[in-house]
Amino acid sequence: MxxxxxxxxxxxxxxxxxxxxxxxxxxxxxxxxxHGDKDLHQVDAVILPGGFSYGDYLRCGAxxxxxxxxxxxxxxxxxxxxxxxxxNGFQMLCESHLLPxxxxxxxxxxxxxxxxxxxxxxxxxxxxxxYAEGQEITVPLKNGEGGYVADEGTLDELEAEGxxxxxxxxxxxxxxxxxxxxxxxxxxxxxxLMPHPEHAVEALTGPTTDGLxxxxxxxxxxxxx
Amino acid sequence: xxxxxxxxxxxxxxxxxxxxELGLKEDEYERIRVILGRRPTGAELAMYSVMWSEHCSYxxxxxxxxxxxxxxxxxxxxxxxxxxxxxxxxxxQGYAVTFKVESHNHPSYVEPYxxxxxxxxxxxxxxxxxxxxxxxVMDPLRFGAADHPxxxxxxxxxxxxxxxxxxxxxxxxxGGEVVFDSCYQGNPLVNALCVxxxxxxxxxxxxxxxxxxxxxxxxxRTGGDGIGGVSVxxxxxxxxxxxxxxxxxxxxxxxxxxxxxxxxVQVGDPFQEKLLIECTLEVFAEDLVAGIQDLGGAGLxxxxxELASAGSGGMRVDLDTVPLRDASLSPEEILMSExxxxxxxxxxxxxxxxxxxxxxxxxxxxxxxxxxxxxDRLEIFxxxxxxxxxxxxxxxxxxxxxxxxxxxxAWQDALQADDAAALPRPAGPEELREQVLxxxxxxxxxxxxxxxxxxxxxxxxxxxxxxxxxxxxxRIDEETNLGVAxxxxxxxxxxKLDPYAGAQLALAESYRNVAxxxxxxxxxxxxxxxxxxEDPAVMWQFAEATRGLADACRTLGTPVTGGNVSLYNxxxxxxxxxxxxVGVLGVIDDVSRRTPMAFRTEGQLIYLLGDTAGExxxxxxxxxxxxxxxxxxxxxxxxxxxxxxxVLIAASRDGMIDAAHDLSDGGLIQAVTESCLKxxxxxxxxxxxxxxxxxxxxxxSAGRAVVAVPRGEEVRFTDMCRARSxPxxxxxxxxxxxxxxxxxxxxxxAELREAHEHTLPALFA
Numbered sequence: 008m009x010x011x012x013x014x015x016x017x018x019x020x021x022x023x024x025x026x027x028x029x030x031x032x033x034x035x036x037x038x039x040x041x042h043g044d045k046d047l048h049q050v051d052a053v054i055l056p057g058g059f060s061y062g063d064y065l066r067c068g069a070x071x072x073x074x075x076x077x078x079x080x081x082x083x084x085x086x087x088x089x090x091x092x093x094x095n096g097f098q099m100l101c102e103s104h105l106l107p108x109x110x111x112x113x114x115x116x117x118x119x120x121x122x123x124x125x126x127x128x129x130x131x132x133x134x135x136x137x138y139a140e141g142q143e144i145t146v147p148l149k150n151g152e153g154g155y156v157a158d159e160g161t162l163d164e165l166e167a168e169g170x171x172x173x174x175x176x177x178x179x180x181x182x183x184x185x186x187x188x189x190x191x192x193x194x195x196x197x198x199x200l201m202p203h204p205e206h207a208v209e210a211l212t213g214p215t216t217d218g219l220x221x222x223x224x225x226x227x228x229x230x231x232x
Numbered sequence: 233x234x235x236x237x238x239x240x241x242x243x244x245x246x247x248x249x250x251x252x253e254l255g256l257k258e259d260e261y262e263r264i265r266v267i268l269g270r271r272p273t274g275a276e277l278a279m280y281s282v283m284w285s286e287h288c289s290y291x292x293x294x295x296x297x298x299x300x301x302x303x304x305x306x307x308x309x310x311x312x313x314x315x316x317x318x319x320x321x322x323x324x325q326g327y328a329v330t331f332k333v334e335s336h337n338h339p340s341y342v343e344p345y346x347x348x349x350x351x352x353x354x355x356x357x358x359x360x361x362x363x364x365x366x367x368x369v370m371d372p373l374r375f376g377a378a379d380h381p382x383x384x385x386x387x388x389x390x391x392x393x394x395x396x397x398x399x400x401x402x403x404x405x406x407g408g409e410v411v412f413d414s415c416y417q418g419n420p421l422v423n424a425l426c427v428x429x430x431x432x433x434x435x436x437x438x439x440x441x442x443x444x445x446x447x448x449x450x451x452x453r454t455g456g457d458g459i460g461g462v463s464v465x466x467x468x469x470x471x472x473x474x475x476x477x478x479x480x481x482x483x484x485x486x487x488x489x490x491x492x493x494x495x496x497v498q499v500g501d502p503f504q505e506k507l508l509i510e511c512t513l514e515v516f517a518e519d520l521v522a523g524i525q526d527l528g529g530a531g532l533x534x535x536x537x538e539l540a541s542a543g544s545g546g547m548r549v550d551l552d553t554v555p556l557r558d559a560s561l562s563p564e565e566i567l568m569s570e571x572x573x574x575x576x577x578x579x580x581x582x583x584x585x586x587x588x589x590x591x592x593x594x595x596x597x598x599x600x601x602x603x604x605x606x607x608d609r610l611e612i613f614x615x616x617x618x619x620x621x622x623x624x625x626x627x628x629x630x631x632x633x634x635x636x637x638x639x640x641x642a643w644q645d646a647l648q649a650d651d652a653a654a655l656p657r658p659a660g661p662e663e664l665r666e667q668v669l670x671x672x673x674x675x676x677x678x679x680x681x682x683x684x685x686x687x688x689x690x691x692x693x694x695x696x697x698x699x700x701x702x703x704x705x706x707r708i709d710e711e712t713n714l715g716v717a718x719x720x721x722x723x724x725x726x727x728k729l730d731p732y733a734g735a736q737l738a739l740a741e742s743y744r745n746v747a748x749x750x751x752x753x754x755x756x757x758x759x760x761x762x763x764x765x766e767d768p769a770v771m772w773q774f775a776e777a778t779r780g781l782a783d784a785c786r787t788l789g790t791p792v793t794g795g796n797v798s799l800y801n802x803x804x805x806x807x808x809x810x811x812x813x814v815g816v817l818g819v820i821d822d823v824s825r826r827t828p829m830a831f832r833t834e835g836q837l838i839y840l841l842g843d844t845a846g847e848x849x850x851x852x853x854x855x856x857x858x859x860x861x862x863x864x865x866x867x868x869x870x871x872x873x874x875x876x877x878x879v880l881i882a883a884s885r886d887g888m889i890d891a892a893h894d895l896s897d898g899g900l901i902q903a904v905t906e907s908c909l910k911x912x913x914x915x916x917x918x919x920x921x922x923x924x925x926x927x928x929x930x931x932x933s934a935g936r937a938v939v940a941v942p943r944g945e946e947v948r949f950t951d952m953c954r955a956r957s958x959p960x961x962x963x964x965x966x967x968x969x970x971x972x973x974x975x976x977x978x979x980x981x982a983e984l985r986e987a988h989e990h991t992l993p994a995l996f997a
Contacts, residue, residue, distance in 0.1 A: 119686065
């Protein structure tokens with residue numbers, strides 16, 4: 008049986024097609040989920056894609072967090088459902104309190120789109136098992152509000168528990184505390200990051216194919232589960 | 233105040249009307265009275281004033297633009313030509329591509345962020361209205377001097393506006409231009425191009441036919457923004473005495489960045505536009521639309537009159553049904569408002585419910601505001617009373633046409649006689665090296681990364697090439713790898729020296745850029761940015777440029793499919809350089825064969841294709857080193873351009889070259905520097921026999937490109953060039969970590985990179 012990975016479309020989602028393409032390239036079946044529909048249609052994992060859900064009005068991800076579909080996703084995530092939040096999806100995971108901290112306006116105050124070097128700090132999550140710990144990868148980054156912030160205690164806790172999953176290398180692109188690009192929940196099934204692995208799955212259109220292991224990782228985990 | 237109904241207008245023929253304040257000429261006002269057989273109502277006057285504005289009616293340019301149709305080369309590829317929202321080109325495999333470039337110049341000067349943002353919004357809706365999914369945008373931008381304080385106000389706002397709107401729409405920004413020249417001080421050019429893809433059977437046209445069909449306005453509510461944006465008025469001038477009036481153009485004759493003009497600038501909401509796109513594509517997919525038009529310049533006046541004019545019947549609209557942001561708007565204001573993110577569809581009655589249902593799914597407000605009627609009148613009602621009763625063609629398509637006087641400027645001869653060849657040249661290798669560095673660091677030649685990194689180039693996942701490549705390239709079919717490439721180019725300095733040649737050089741460069749990526753050029757869109765048409769010298773420039781472009785399009789076999797004219801880019805007596813910006817669309821059967829610009833592999837051979845002559849008129853060298861503009865632009869040889877393109881396309885298809893970069897402003901050294909920096913490899917260059925180092929490095933002769941040839945392909949490649957009689961000269965090899973010109977100088981890549989990449993951040997970050 009093929010593994011089904013849901014990709015949610017909110018009003019203003021932009022990278023939903025790209026996430027679905029990446030799922031397909033990894034060998035799983037992408038399933039389109041709609042923000043207004045609580046039903047997850049028996050998916051085995053969920054991706055919250057990038058974009059500007061609800062126009063990013065109020066705060067990025069703040070309105071999406073109250074969508075009917077999020078109610079089911081939040082409950083599922085607490086029960087172990089693998090959930091990946093990319094960019095706007097990461098912002099939603101923080102707004103939903105599935106992940107600690109928040110994303111703020113880039114410190115240089117500009118939107119930035121560039122190929123970003125990252126180090127995989129934790130290869131034990133549902134979405135990073137196909138990487139090696141310490142592996143350096145390059146994937147696109149594109150955001151206006153990607154500065155990760157949390158209080159010192161939370162940051163220390165994340166570090167101590169190995170929940171910093173990705174760190175920016177070379178140049179911190181947005182003022183994120185401790186160069187943090189992505190984190191996970193204690194169980195490792197919920198991962199959020201600002202860079203866009205779904206834009207690095209084909210040599211033709213991406214700077215690398217370094218993003219593909221995200222999508223194969225979750226596939227293997229689900230098949231072996 | 234009583235309502236100015238049709239009945240009231242008929243009974244009060246002598247009431248004074250503010251036609252002059254609305255930007256109409258006395259004879260134009262008289263003509264409206266003749267057409268209607270009475271004085272127009274206030275609402276009718278509002279409609280005619282915006283629709284007969286220069287921006288909407290093309291009244292000064294029409295007689296010249298005709299040539300694009302008359303001289304159009306026969307092309308099997310053209311599915312929809314000039315006159316619709318955008319042209320449509322057949323790219324094979326059942327796909328059609330639509331693309332168009334437009335100006336948003338004056339609004340972007342008055343209010344840079346919103347002006348540029350809504351420029352993107354407007355062109356995207358034009359593409360959407362053709363039935364296509366928008367897939368990419370590009371922005372040709374021109375600003376005043378890079379170090380002028382006002383450029384620091386305008387540029388960051390424009391760039392943030394383009395990014396803020398385009399990024400939020402989810403459209404990759406894949407290219408464009410950024411040019412600085414003090415002639416654009418006070419008149420920046422903010423052009424925007426959008427490209428969309430559809431299946432042949434999905435093409436939609438702007439017409440209202442079928443008596444009883446419903447007219448549905450959907451998208452944002454109508455507000456008080458952008459009233460009279462296309463003509464000269466800010467909202468308050470409709471009922472109050474107006475500031476000194478000027479004929480209408482892109483916006484105003486003497487643009488004032490002050491608050492007085494701000495209400496004429498629209499305010500954008502990209503989130504609303506994103507919903508509008510998805511919602512519109514869904515109603516197209518279910519075949520619910522009989523005709524469609526976006527609301528852009530002139531708002532509802534334009535959409536209703538154009539739909540009715542192009543259709544077979546008339547139209548009746550109840551203006552009270554239009555959803556408003558501000559309940560106090562008058563009917564005239566509702567008709568003139570340029571509130572963004574609105575579309576108007578004509579829908580058969582049995583499809584109305586489903587149409588409204590899809591709009592509701594996307595949280596898009598949709599309202600039936602009228603219907604198609606028998607007869608040939610456009611009738612608009614307010615509180616049950618008739619306030620408009622006009623033949624729609626007289627509003628939309630039969631506006632005034634002027635054959636304005638034109639005269640070759642008195643200074644043209646002196647300008648051309650001031651030959652750049654006479655300028656002092658570098659005395660030796662040391663000075664040559666220093667000038668190479670100065671050129672590559674000059675704002676026009678410097679890296680534009682600080683700007684383009686504020687645009688999302690990855691979204692949708694089909695971007696194969698993006699800036700700073702010669703052309704942007706988008707995959708349109710993931711199974712077959714069919715794709716399109718687009719480039720935009722223009723050189724106001726060349727056009728100032730010779731507008732006929734300058735327009736042809738703009739086309740030639742854009743055509744060459746598309747071919748350099750490996751795509752076959754198919755069709756053209758143009759944005760013609762000029763000064764005031766009331767100045768005979770400007771009108772001569774315009775006439776020469778359009779003639780040059782139409783002639784060149786015929787020779788190259790690439791028809792103009794649509795575009796835009798922006799006049800009145802002028803402050804007082806000083807007009808901008810004539811600036812025709814030309815976009816070329818090309819098709820490539822397999823995007824995996826595309827040719828990037830970067831030199832990536834050590835040992836590959838660098839070939840210069842084409843002939844190099846001592847041509848420096850209008851060159852970057854003459855501008856940067858001497859602050860000079862004079863002489864003649866590079867010679868145009870369109871047959872050579874075509875030959876070069878054929879070679880570049882064949883070499884790409886057959887895998888003979890690994891990199892290609894077109895030669896244009898800055899000459900060979902600029903192109904080689906860019907290819908080296910992009911690939912992180914150096915180059916050793918040898919000055920070919922018969923050329924001096926200075927001419928070799930800085931000449932801007934047209935019809936040239938540099939390519940990187942793998943050693944194993946050299947024989948095959950040079951044989952092909954010889955067989956086709958294209959001069960191909962081996963000028964160096966990809967090697968090391970410096971650009972070395974043998975016997976002259978060596979420039980380490982790190983030093984070049986610092987010079988090339990430091991300039992814009994230093995000015996604007």
